Amino acid sequence: xxxxxxxxxxxxxxxxxxxxxxxxxxxxxxxxxxxxxxxxxxxxxxxxxxxxxxxxxxxxxxxxxxxxxxxxxxxxxxxxxxxxxxxxxxxxxxxxxxxxxxxxxxxxxxxxxxxxxxxxxxxxxxxxxxxxxxxxxxxxxxxxxxxxxxxxxxxxxxxxxxxxxxxxxxxxxxxxxxxxxxxxxxxxxxxxxxxxxxxxxxxxxxxxxxxxxxxxxxxxxxxxxxxxxxxxx
Amino acid sequence: xxxxxxxxxxxxxxxxxxxxxxxxxxxxxxxxxxxxxxxxxxxxxxxxxxxxxxxxxxxxxxxxxxxxxxxxxxxxxxxxxxxxxxxxxxxxxxxxxxxxxxxxxxxxxxxxxxxxxxxxxxxxxxxxxxxxxxxxxxxxxxxxxxxxxxxxxxxxxxxxxxxxxxxxxxxxxxxxxxxxxxxxxxxxxxxxxxxxxxxxxxxxxxxxxxxxxxxxxxxxxxxxxxxxxxxxxxxxxxxxxxxxxxxxxxxxxxxxxxxxxxxxxxxxxxxxxxxxxxxxxxxxxxxxxxxxxxxxxxxxxxxxxxx
Numbered sequence: 443x444x445x446x447x448x449x450x451x452x453x454x455x456x457x458x459x460x461x462x463x464x465x466x467x468x469x470x471x472x473x474x475x476x477x478x479x480x481x482x483x484x485x486x487x488x489x490x491x492x493x494x495x496x497x498x499x500x501x502x503x504x505x506x507x508x509x510x511x512x513x514x515x516x517x518x519x520x521x522x523x524x525x526x527x528x529x530x531x532x533x534x535x536x537x538x539x540x541x542x543x544x545x546x547x548x549x550x551x552x553x554x555x556x557x558x559x560x561x562x563x564x565x566x567x568x569x570x571x572x573x574x575x576x577x578x579x580x581x582x583x584x585x586x587x588x589x590x591x592x593x594x595x596x597x598x599x600x601x602x603x604x605x606x607x608x609x610x611x612x613x614x615x616x617x618x619x620x621x622x623x624x625x626x627x628x629x630x631x632x633x634x635x636x637x638x639x640x641x642x643x644x645x646x647x648x649x650x651x652x653x654x655x656x657x658x659x660x661x662x663x664x665x666x667x668x669x670x671x672x673x674x675x
Numbered sequence: 676x677x678x679x680x681x682x683x684x685x686x687x688x689x690x691x692x693x694x695x696x697x698x699x700x701x702x703x704x705x706x707x708x709x710x711x712x713x714x715x716x717x718x719x720x721x722x723x724x725x726x727x728x729x730x731x732x733x734x735x736x737x738x739x740x741x742x743x744x745x746x747x748x749x750x751x752x753x754x755x756x757x758x759x760x761x762x763x764x765x766x767x768x769x770x771x772x773x774x775x776x777x778x779x780x781x782x783x784x785x786x787x788x789x790x791x792x793x794x795x796x797x798x799x800x801x802x803x804x805x806x807x808x809x810x811x812x813x814x815x816x817x818x819x820x821x822x823x824x825x826x827x828x829x830x831x832x833x834x835x836x837x838x839x840x841x842x843x844x845x846x847x848x849x850x851x852x853x854x855x856x857x858x859x860x861x862x863x864x865x866x867x868x869x870x871x872x873x874x875x876x877x878x879x880x881x882x883x884x885x886x887x888x889x890x891x892x893x894x895x896x897x898x899x900x901x902x903x904x905x906x907x908x909x910x911x912x913x914x915x916x917x918x919x920x921x922x923x924x925x926x927x928x929x930x931x932x933x934x935x936x937x938x939x940x941x942x943x944x945x946x947x948x949x950x951x952x953x954x955x956x957x958x959x960x961x962x963x964x965x966x967x968x969x970x971x972x973x974x975x976x977x978x979x980x981x982x
Contacts, residue, residue, distance in 0.1 A: 474834060477827045481820035481835075488819065536841070547841065549789060559789060564754040571755040575957060579708045580701045583964040587972050597965065604962055607896075607918050608955035609722030616725075630727070642903045649904060 450666045457664035495520060526555035599636055606633035693974035696967060704964065711956040720952035730922035733912025734770070734930075736889045737862060742775045744861035745850065749876065750780065750787035750794070752868035756895050757790065762920035762947035763893035764790065764866045765798045766927045769944060772803040773931035777850050779860070781815040781836070783824060783871040788816045788840060798943055802933055809848040816840025821871040825879040829857050858887035866893040867902075874898075877905045885909070893919065917954055920947030 456476045463473025499513035525531065532553040533546030549556045588594045605611045611629035618628050625631050662668035714720075726734075740746070748767065752760045771778050778799070780791040791814060799806055806812055815836045818824045827835040832854050838844055845851045857863060857880045867873035873892035881890045889911045894902050896916035906913045914923050924947045933940035 470830060474827060474831055477820075477823045478834065480823040481818065481827070484819040484821065484823065538843075545842075549792075559786075564757075567753065567755040568758060572758065575712065576705045576708050579957075579961055579964055580704045582961050583699070583701075583704055583968045586965045586968060588969050589972075597969075600965070601962055604958040607916070608951060608958050609724060610955055610959065612723070612725055630725075634728075637900075637903060641900055645900050646904045649901070 446669070446672055449672060450669065453671075454664050454666060457660065492520070492524075523555065523558065526553070526558070531555070602629060602632045602636060605629050691974060691978065693971055694978045695971075697971035697975055699971075707960055707964075708957065711960045712953040715952035715956050716949075718952075719949070720956075721948055722951055722955055724918070724921045724925055724948060724951060726922040726926050727919075729906065729913045729915060730919055730926060732907060733891045733893075733914050733919075733923055734926040736891045736911040737767070737770050737774060737776070737864075740774075740776070740861040740889065744774075744776050745779065745854075745859065746771055746776045746862040746864065747779045747781065747857065747860045748791070749783060749863070749865040749867075749872075750791040751783045751865050751872035752790060752895075753784050753786035754790070756868035758950065759895050759917055759920070760866050760868060760893055761790070761794070762917065762944075762950065763914045763923055764794050765946065766920065766924045766944050767864060767866070767893065768794050768798045769802055769931065769940075770927045772799055772806060773927075776862075777810070778812045779815060779851060779854075780812065782817040783821065783875070784868070785817050785819075788814070801943070802936060802940060809843075810850055813848050813850050814840045815851075822875040822879050825871065825875045826883075829880040829883045832856055832859075856884075858884050860888050862889045862891065864891045864893070867898070868895050869898050872898075873902055873910070874905075877902075877909045881909050893923075917947055917950045921951045922947075924948060 456479070459469060459472045459476050462469040463476075496517070499517050502513040503510045503517075527548055530544055530546060530548040530553075532555075533543065533548045534550050534552050535543065536545040536547065539545040547553070549559065551557055551560045586593075586597060586600070588597050605614065606629040611633070615628045615630075618624050620628070620631075626635075659668065663671070737746075748764075748771070750764065768778065780788075780795065782788045782791060795812065795814065799812060808814075816839065818835060820827075824835060832851075833845055836845060839848060839851075845854070853859070863876060863880060865873040865876045867876075873894055876890060876892070881888075890909065891912035891914075892902060892910055893914040894916070899913070899915045902910065902913060914920060924944050928940065928944050
């Protein structure tokens with residue numbers, strides 16, 4: 443009983459305080475306190491995340507599921523970085539307190555933590571992101587087909603934006619005077635028209651829709667109607 | 676290398692070249708994309724850029740605040756987006772320092788602090804060695820909590836950050852000793868790759884005090900549609916993807932060249948323009964591929980119809 447009532451009460455109280463804090467200066471400090479709790483919880487969530495990472499990967503290794511070696515590499519990397527960071531291995535001494543070795547910074551490129559970040563983690567994440575270019579090109583070739591009116595509109599928009607986002611836009615249509623009657627044929631003009639009018643109008647509608655959804659969901663949570671965030675049962 | 680079944684479709688004999696094109700092995704596409712990126716980089720292709728209104732608005736926002744103002748730069752991204760966002764971060768830090776603004780760095784992303792550290796080392800201290808820690812710039816570092824961090828920054832910064840990233844009390848750092856909230860800054864800039872980032876700065880900091888400070892942002896291309904509704908009313912400037920970075924770089928380097936390190940400045944603040952070369956060729960390749968794919972579809976249909 444308490445396992446469900448207490449979290450619902452904390453959530454309801456926090457939600458009401460945060461709402462009041464927005465409208466009444468008298469309750470601003472209460473709202474700040476609640477936000478501090480949130481920050482502490484967000485930091486604790488990293489510990490929960492680490493626990494979850496351990497549980498999932500250890501289970502994968504112990505049951506020798508396909509790809510278990512990747513799970514082992516994940517865990518070794520995790521403990522390596524955790525150890526380097528927590529123990530400040532090879533930390534560069536702090537100029538203000540050179541006599542206290544633990545006062546040094548652990549994340550400069552001279553320390554193992556910083557070196558791995560700089561020369562392993564950073565290039566790997568950039569590579570992962572860069573690989574999208576290859577898959578997007580392949581997907582565009584296979585899936586971007588002018589099958590109906592909607593897809594033709596999408597294709598036309600894509601061409602305009604792809605060209606206008608580079609020097610090709612100015613090269614192809616930059617010669618049309620900006621103040622002429624044909625300025626609307628300039629790719630940069632078309633890009634502005636698409637992004638600032640069509641795209642922004644659509645995005646505003648989506649944003650308002652999302653905001654209404656957030657309000658509805660928040661009210662359901664604060665009033666204790668939606669309990670899906672609690673454990674099963 | 677495995678290829679999916681679609682790659683092999685149409686590969687059999689009998690079909691016309693155009694209809695068989697639909698089954699083009701994707702490894703050819705990967706090769707073409709690789710070349711379209713590698714060749715412009717190796718040849719150092721650069722194309723002329725014309726600064727657009729958004730880049731100009733960002734430049735003007737930083738120009739319009741009094742020289743020596745206190746500004747807050749939030750590095751809300753990580754190395755995955757550095758290719759797109761680091762050029763604009765470099766240019767923005769140089770711009771602020773050239774104007775004599777005093778800069779407070781912070782991050783809503785765990786690795787944002789490292790991105791800011793690299794920018795401080797490569798740009799701020801390289802071209803503005805007179806900048807002293809504590810009086811001219813401060814690194815607050817990363818704080819967990821997403822939008823709650825922004826919301827608390829808008830009301831009580833010492834409660835959010837009792838120390839800087841190195842553990843020094845804010846009260847001991849002249850630049851931030853008297854800072855209470857984001858209203859003590861003339862400008863807030865978020866270099867943002869997504870959530871939490873520029874949108875949260877608009878919703879929780881700017882909306883609380885719309886007149887107190889100017890807000891500008893640098894954004895990745897994929898999330899810019901979420902930010903466009905806020906420009907230019909709530910967000911005075913918005914740099915969009917590599918193109919925005921290249922345009923802004925042009926404005927900043929033209930206005931604030933380096934007298935003693937011109938080549939190094941051209942290299943560090945030319946990354947956006949360097950990346951526009953591969954982007955141009957890659958975009959043209961994409962357009963070519965889409966056209967080819969559609970020609971293959973039409974050819975395949977007419978072949979099916981002829982049967």
